[in-house]
Amino acid sequence: MNQLVGKKPEHEAIYSEVKELILFGEVAPGQPLTIHGLANLIGAGVTPVREAIRRLTAEGALASLENRRVAVPKMTVEKLQQIQLVRLSVEPALAEMGAKKCDKSDFLELEKLDGLVDQAIENGDIRRYLEANYRFHFMLYEKADAQILQRITESLWLQVGPSLRVNCGRFGTSNLVDQHQEAISALRNGDMDGVKRAFADDIQQGMDFVQQALGE
Amino acid sequence: MNQLVGKKPEHEAIYSEVKELILFGEVAPGQPLTIHGLANLIGAGVTPVREAIRRLTAEGALASLENRRVAVPKMTVEKLQQIQLVRLSVEPALAEMGAKKCDKSDFLELEKLDGLVDQAIENGDIRRYLEANYRFHFMLYEKADAQILQRITESLWLQVGPSLRVNCGRFGTSNLVDQHQEAISALRNGDMDGVKRAFADDIQQGMDFVQQALGE
DNA sequence: TGTCAGAATTTTTGATCAAAAAATTTGGTT
DNA sequence: AACCAAATTTTTTGATCAAAAATTCTGACA
Numbered sequence: 001m002n003q004l005v006g007k008k009p010e011h012e013a014i015y016s017e018v019k020e021l022i023l024f025g026e027v028a029p030g031q032p033l034t035i036h037g038l039a040n041l042i043g044a045g046v047t048p049v050r051e052a053i054r055r056l057t058a059e060g061a062l063a064s065l066e067n068r069r070v071a072v073p074k075m076t077v078e079k080l081q082q083i084q085l086v087r088l089s090v091e092p093a094l095a096e097m098g099a100k101k102c103d104k105s106d107f108l109e110l111e112k113l114d115g116l117v118d119q120a121i122e123n124g125d126i127r128r129y130l131e132a133n134y135r136f137h138f139m140l141y142e143k144a145d146a147q148i149l150q151r152i153t154e155s156l157w158l159q160v161g162p163s164l165r166v167n168c169g170r171f172g173t174s175n176l177v178d179q180h181q182e183a184i185s186a187l188r189n190g191d192m193d194g195v196k197r198a199f200a201d202d203i204q205q206g207m208d209f210v211q212q213a214l215g216e
Numbered sequence: 217m218n219q220l221v222g223k224k225p226e227h228e229a230i231y232s233e234v235k236e237l238i239l240f241g242e243v244a245p246g247q248p249l250t251i252h253g254l255a256n257l258i259g260a261g262v263t264p265v266r267e268a269i270r271r272l273t274a275e276g277a278l279a280s281l282e283n284r285r286v287a288v289p290k291m292t293v294e295k296l297q298q299i300q301l302v303r304l305s306v307e308p309a310l311a312e313m314g315a316k317k318c319d320k321s322d323f324l325e326l327e328k329l330d331g332l333v334d335q336a337i338e339n340g341d342i343r344r345y346l347e348a349n350y351r352f353h354f355m356l357y358e359k360a361d362a363q364i365l366q367r368i369t370e371s372l373w374l375q376v377g378p379s380l381r382v383n384c385g386r387f388g389t390s391n392l393v394d395q396h397q398e399a400i401s402a403l404r405n406g407d408m409d410g411v412k413r414a415f416a417d418d419i420q421q422g423m424d425f426v427q428q429a430l431g432e
Numbered sequence: 433t434g435t436c437a438g439a440a441t442t443t444t445t446g447a448t449c450a451a452a453a454a455a456t457t458t459g460g461t462t
Numbered sequence: 463a464a465c466c467a468a469a470t471t472t473t474t475t476g477a478t479c480a481a482a483a484a485t486t487c488t489g490a491c492a
Contacts (some may be wrong), residue, residue, distance in 0.1 A: 007447085009284065009444080009445065010445080010446070011445085011446085012269070034472085034474090034476090035473075035474065035475095036472085036473065044446095045446055045447055045448090046446090046448090046474095047445080047446050047447065048445080048446065048449080049269060050474090050475085051266060051267060051270045051445095052270075054227070054267045054268075054270045054271045054274075055270045055271065055273065055274040056274075057271065058270075058271040058272075058274035058275050059274050060364065060367060067453085067454060068225065068453070068473080068474055068475080069454090069455075069457090069473085069474085078362070079363065079364055082362050082364040082365045083364060085305070085306070085309060085365070086302070086305070086306060086364070086365070086368060089301070089302070089305040089306075090301070090302060090305075092486065094232070106345070143385065146222060146294070146298050147298070148276065148295055148298040148299060148302070148372075148375070149298050149301070149302070151276060152302060152368060152371075155368075156364075188454090225474080225475065225476085226475080226476070227475085227476085250442085250443065250444090251443075251444070251445095252442085252443065252444090260476090261476055261477055261478090262444095262476090262477080262478090263475075263476050263477065263478090264475080264476065266444090266445085267475095283444095283483085283484065283485090284443080284444055284445080284482090284483070284484075285443085285444085433487085433492100434492085435490105435491085435492085436489105436491090436492100437478085437487100437488100437489095437490090437491105438468105438487105438488085438489095438490105439487080439488075439489100440485105440486080440487070440488085441479085441484100441485080441486070441487080442483100442484080442485070442486080443482100443483080443484070443485085444481105444482080444483070444484085445480100445481085445482075445483090446479105446480095446481085446482095447478100447479085447480085447481100448477100448479085448480105449476105449477085449478085450475100450476095450477085450478105450488105451474105451475085451477100452473100452474080452475075452476095453472100453473080453474070453475085454469070454471105454472080454473070455470105455471080455472070455473085456469100456470080456472080457468105457469080457470065457471080458467100458468085458469070458470085459466105459467095459468090459469095460463090460465105460466090460467090460468100461464100461465085461466085461467105462463105462464085462465085462466105
């Protein structure tokens with residue numbers, strides 16, 4: 001019989017943990033990761049860590065080097081262009097799908113998250129900014145209930161995360177603009193095209209921001 | 217010093233092997249896979265098989281059930297729509313990028329592959345059809361040298377593969393049309409818009425074909 | 433016959449170990 | 463000092479085992 005008692009397997013938990021490390025820029029691009037290093041950083045055995053690494057590698061969050069190490073891959077102009085192409089076609093669609101399923105309480109929730117974004121920008125807290133920004137977007141995306149689009153989007157965010165962090169660190173949070181107001185008001189008005197446009201703008205702005213640092 | 221002697225690790229080989237099983241429909245949708253079953257089907261240890269499974273799960277080729285098993289996921293209308301959205305925006309772009317880098321010998325190669333497609337259709341050999349069709353597309357996609365787009369595309373093909381196989385089995389290969397001629401002649405003429413259109417048509421046709429079986 | 437609890441079996445999971453591979457250090461030679 | 467090869471250390475990889483979890487089997491009871 002299905003007990004439903006046990007929690008998730010450990011490799012899932014480790015996956016989530018490392019995923020957040022990468023997503024919010026705690027691991028620098030180019031930095032190689034040893035399986036042991038991760039294991040005792042997290043305080044876990046080596047077996048589940050390996051499985052988590054395979055999964056993250058498949059998602060593009062890590063890359064296996066020609067030898068047998070893995071590292072957080074560095075961003076390139078080419079990769080950024082490809083990511084932009086997909087993000088611009090997928091995320092506005094996701095946002096629209098999610099928007100259609102939002103009720104009043106969801107609007108409130110989104111505004112609360114947007115408040116956290118502003119607050120983080122004001123405080124110059126990069127980590128919190130990345131986290132709040134992520135939650136804002138994915139709260140809506142999750143509402144869409146579109147497994148496949150969401151998975152792809154998550155993978156792309158994982159690939160951009162580390163560079164975004166580097167850039168924020170370099171230029172500071174003062175350059176960041178909160179683009180979510182436009183999205184929220186479009187949401188409230190039920191203006192779906194407005195929602196799509198707002199998300200497209202937001203993505204474009206984020207991509208440009210990352211591209212800045214690659215031009216040198 | 218870097219020896220460069222050893223071949224790839226086994227989990228990579230196993231990954232490729234299982235990937236092909238799924239891609240070419242050797243594993244039916246809904247069918248659960250045991251880690252042991254795979255291990256001694258392939259004749260390998262359980263450790264590398266587990267790693268391969270994690271990777272395939274991350275790519276959507278397998279799905280972890282609520283208990284701790286994995287299975288080839290079943291297709292749904294919703295998933296198919298999402299896949300279609302992404303494929304239509306990514307693959308024509310990939311095809312165009314690849315087309316720009318093709319020379320005469322590549323055209324020949326593509327024609328040869330297309331010949332294999334026709335031959336497989338004629339012989340009613342589903343497995344060979346799926347394989348030749350895959351090679352035709354991905355030969356061009358690989359030329360594009362666009363890591364990220366290719367990874368996404370591969371993941372989507374992995375998710376469609378099993379259903380495609382089921383459908384071919386049900387309706388036979390007689391329903392299949394070779395849509396590649398249009399693409400090849402556009403390629404030869406350097407007509408990039410034509411290439412994109414041809415690929416979009418091909419994808420659309422394939423998606424419709426899979427959708428047929430879901431309507432019941 | 434149908435159902436349900438408990439036992440037996442199968443399977444997954446994570447730790448550990450040995451072997452293979454890669455990186456690093458060491459020491460000698462020029 | 464600069465370079466190279468051998469030795470040492472670190473790391474990955476895959477096998478194996480024990481524990482946990484899930485499934486299947488079994489038999490008692492209504």
